[in-house]
Amino acid sequence: MTGIEEQSQEVDCVWWKRISIRYRLQFSLFGLALLMLVVTVISVSWLVHDNFHHKARQDLQILANVLADNSRAALAFNDPKSATKVLGALNENPHIEQAAIYQNGKLFAVYPTDQNLPTLEAVQASQLQWPDVNYYVATAPIAVGEQVLGSLIVKTNLNEWNDIQFGLIKLFIVLFVFLLLVTLALSWWLKVNVTHPLKDLSDWALKVSRNKDFSLRISKRSGDEVGMLVDSLNSMINELSQQKHILSFNRRLQNEIVEREKVEKDLINMRNRAEAASEAKSRFLANMSHEIRTPMNAIIGFVDVLLDMDVTDQQRSHLDTVRRSAKLLHRLLNDILDVAKMEQGKLVLEHIPFRLQSLLGDVVKTFEVNAREKGLLLSLKISDGLSENYLGDPLRLNQILVNLVGNAIKFTESGAVVITVKPAADNHVHFAIRDTGIGIPKDKLGVIFANFAQADTSISRTHGGSGLGTTISKQLVGLMDGEIWVESELGVGSTFHCEIPLVETDQQPEASVAKRIASSPVQGLRILLAEDVAENAELIRIRLEEVGHQVTHVWNGQQALEKFAGAEFDMVLMDVQMPVMDGLTAARELRKQTRGQKVPILALTASVMEENRMACRAAGMNGFVGKPVVIDELFKEMSALMSGKSAAIEPPGADKSPEKAWFSDIEVAPFNVRKAQSNWRKKEVFLRSLQSFIDRLGPDMSAVKRALENEDLNEVRKILHALKGVAGNLALEDCYQALHHFNIELKAEDTDYKTGFTVANKAVQRCIHACDALLEVHPPPQISLALEVDVSLVREHVQELDQKLGLSQFDAELVEQTAKLLSAAGVNETQVNKVVKNINDFDFEKARKALQEASMSLPH
Structure with a gap:
């Protein structure tokens, strides 16, 4: 069946289904009855037709035979009249149309007599036997014995059959009319008893559906199936009515749930955005802290240098102002970082023993000069009931009191500031700072502890300050489970109260790090130093060996693991960013070893981000020292890590006074002479390292330029990281700052790297020219460093590089390290x-020969 035929049948089926049940029943009943009537009439007509025609032919043949017998004599005696008389008997049969007797093929007698018929031969020749459907023809031979005298032909019409057909038609019409009447009567009965009730049910269901009125009911008219259907529908409506109330309740409940989920989702999104913003703010503050501290330290440092010189009183006053402003900015920066830490819940309080009276004395000493300059009386009243030692966080308690006392002095022009300390209930200590200052209006007391809030915006212009002191104090007191409040009267003064839980203890406070260092016995440490920048490693090695420590230097984390496995070490100094294997991976691998779990690891990192320090802790490192490395800070951190082993980093009583000033014959040096002399101690070693750095500085900047042209920012950062660290250790501050700022610009988006490189390169070139000029006047001594370099390590690098060149493999990091080691x-x-050069030209055979020649120059 084709698709068109299927579609046609589907349309016909749909058309039939759209007709009313009433009409479908009528059509079905009438069609069935009509079909039965037609079949019956056709069957009866066929039987009557068959019987009639069979009998007609049979009777005609018998008649023909009888006439033939009766005509035998007439034909035998050749008597046409007698023959005609015999045929005349046919006059009694109205259906006989013609009859004829033929003798020897010629007409002998005919009926009726007025008919002229052809000869028998003519009839037989033309086969003319009256082939009309309205006639039958019969023939019979006329014979005496076996002698045929002639033939008889009889023709009859079918008028009788026509009469029978007409009677059948009349009967069919009567039956059809009767069938139609019966169908109409049955249709009316079906309408009243079946379709009309169903139509009522349909109208009722439609009304219920449109109006959503489940209170409507339909009456039952009979006990048949329709009545049962009415009962079922009424019962269903009852259930639907109940379900409607349930669904309505569920819908309201679902809407409330959806609304609640939406609110929860919005709250989660808001929380995530707030956390992301807070995290971004923290990263921003950490980065800004690093970026602000660097120039701020330079400002303070150079001001200290200028203050040590012979300057006029006016210049000294200006320098004091600059130094004081920088210190205030430094303190504000610390306050902002503290607020950020407390907002994120990352500020952790200590719980250690401390002397309360000593802490209070330090607070008073801090503000004695300020109070004296303003003509204020600063006094401390301590109750006799206080204990000597308490458990708590002395650093944060000092910060709270400094903030409150500092505010009191700031907003007091005359009178006094009194600090009162006394015990309170439940192991609390009550602190009160009372002043005779400007006071706070009653309506402003509620916002005095809010971030960056002050009672009046004009106060910040008159007295200065950011409004963070009271905020930090309140949050710190809250972290200590304490309470803080203020009492004030405008024009009379204010009193800040805080009660903090402090537990009395008999434990004695530990000595400070500086005291522990000074009291420790002298004992050298075996130190493993992992640092990929030769100048940085040289500085650290020299300073550590000066105080009696043994230093083994390696270039990456992989070598550190190998050296650690073959020797005993008391401490590991690990650079975080190194080729082959970084410091974090190396630290994790060391901690997996049984022996490596006990050795302290100190990270050397240029990052101040808290997440980077957390990564160091997670890798198993115990402490951190920032880059560029400040030797005093390195000693302090190492001493803190090794305090449990009673190992001294610098021997007590060591002469730390600097030797005679370097380069006194040069007015302006390209580096910070004081810092360089403090870090390196030995002038010849410093000059040698400076010469090495200047020799590589120009080619490295050219490599940076090529990497920028190739848009290889990773390579640029890698080179800048190494250069920046060495410049910082060599105290080349202008060069360090230029490289540092260019490195920061690389992290920003939409930055013109070419402009940044141009600025940095100009500063680098100025540094190179200045250092070249200085090195001409003070050339580094020609002392071989062969004794200061592990020759076996150099030979290992040479062998490894030779193997890779033999396999036509290029390893840029290995080439760079081997070249540095050979030079050193x-x-x-x-x-x-x-x-x-041969390696860069990919002429590996010449490079292997040159490498072999260079290795022959190594000391044996």
């Missing part, structure tokens, strides 16, 4: 450059 081991620079 005293190999002629021309030989080293020849090796590097």
Whole structure:
């Protein structure tokens, strides 16, 4: 069946289904009855037709045979009249149309007599036997014995059959009319008893559906199936009515749930955005802290240098103002960072023993000069009931009191500031700071502890301040489970109260780090130093060996693991960013070893981000020292880590006074002479490292330029990281700042890197020219460093590089490290450059020969 036929049948089926049940029943009943009537009439007509025609032919043939017998004599005696008389008997049969007797093929007698018929031969020749459907023809031979005398032909019409057909038609019409009447009567009965009740049910259901009125009911008219259907529908409506109330309740409940989920989702999104914003703010504050502290430290440092010089009183006053302003900015920065930490819940309080009276004395000493300059009386009243030692966080308690006392002095022009301390209930200590200052209006007391809030905006212009002191104090007191409040009267003064839980203890406070260092016995440490920048490693190694420590230097984390496995070490100094294997991975691998679990690991990192320090802790590192490395801070951190082993970092009583000032014959040096002299101690070692750095600075900046042209920012950052660290250790501050700022610009989006490189390169070139001029006047001594470099390590690098060159493998990091080691081991620079040039030209055979020649210059 084709698709068109299926579609046609589907349309016909749909058309039939759209007709009313009433009409479908009528059509079905009438069609069935009509079909039965037609079949019956056709069957009867066929039987009557068959019987009639069979009998007609049979009777005609019998008649023909009888006439033939009766005509035998007439034909035998050749008597046409007698024959005609015999045929005349046919006059009694109205259906006989013609009859004829033929003798020897010629007409002998005919009926009726007025008919002229052709001869028998003519009839037989033309086969003319009256082939009309309205006639039958019969023939019979006329014979005496076996002698045929002639033939008889009889023709009859079918008028009788026509009469029978007409009677059948009349009967069919009568039956059809009767059938139609019966169908109409049955249809009316079906309408009243079946379709009309169903139509009422349909109208009722439609009304219920449109109006949503489940209170409507339909009456039952009979006990048949329709009546049962009415009962079922009424019962269903009852259930639907109940379900409607349930669904309505569920819908309201679902809407409330959806609304609640939406609110919860919005709250979660808001929380996530707030957390992301807070995290971004923290990262921003940490980065800004790092960026602000660097120039601020330079400002304070250079002001200290200028204050040590012979300056006029007016200049000293200006310098004091600059230094004081920088200190205030430094304190504000610390306050902002503290607020950020407390907002994120990352500020952790200590719980250690401390002397309360000593802490209070330090607070008073801090503000004695300020109070004296303003003509204020600063007094401390301590109750006799206080204990000597308490458990708590002395640093944060000092911060609270400094903030409150500082505010009191700031807003008091005359009179006094009194600090009162006394015990309170439930192991609390009550602190009160009373002043005779300007006071606070009653309506402003509620906002005095809000972030950056002050009672009046004009106050910040008159007295200064950011409004963070009271905020930090309130949050710190809250972290200590204490309480803080203020009492004030405008024009009379204010009193800040705080009660903090402090538990009395018999434990004695630990000595400070500086005291522990000074009292520790002298004992050298075996230190493993992992640092990929030769100048940084040289500085740290020299300073550590000066105080009696043994230093083993490696270039990456992989070498650190190998050295650690073959020797005993008391401490590991690990740079975080190194080639081959970084410091974090190396620290984790060391901690997996049984022996490596006990050795302290100190991270050398340029990052101040808290997440980076957390990553160091997670890797198993115990402490941190920032880059560029400040030797005093390194000693302090190492002493803190090794305090449990009673190992001294610097021997007590060591002469820390600097030797005679370097380069006194040069007016302006390209580096911070005081810092360089403090870090390096030995002038010849410093000059040698400076010469090495200046020699590589120009080519490295050219490599930076090529990497920028190739848009390889990772390579740029890698080179800048190494250069920046060395410049900081060599105290080349202008060069360090230029490289540092360019490195920051690389992290920003939509930055013109070419402009940043141009600025940085100009500063670098100025540094190179200035250092070259200084090195001409003070050339580094020609002392071979072969004794200061592990020659076996150099030979290992040479062997590994030779193997890779033999396999036509290029390893840029290995080439760079090997070249540095060869130079540090005293190999002629021309030989080293020849090796590097051949490798860069991918002429590995010449490079292997040059490498072999260079290795022959190594000391045995």
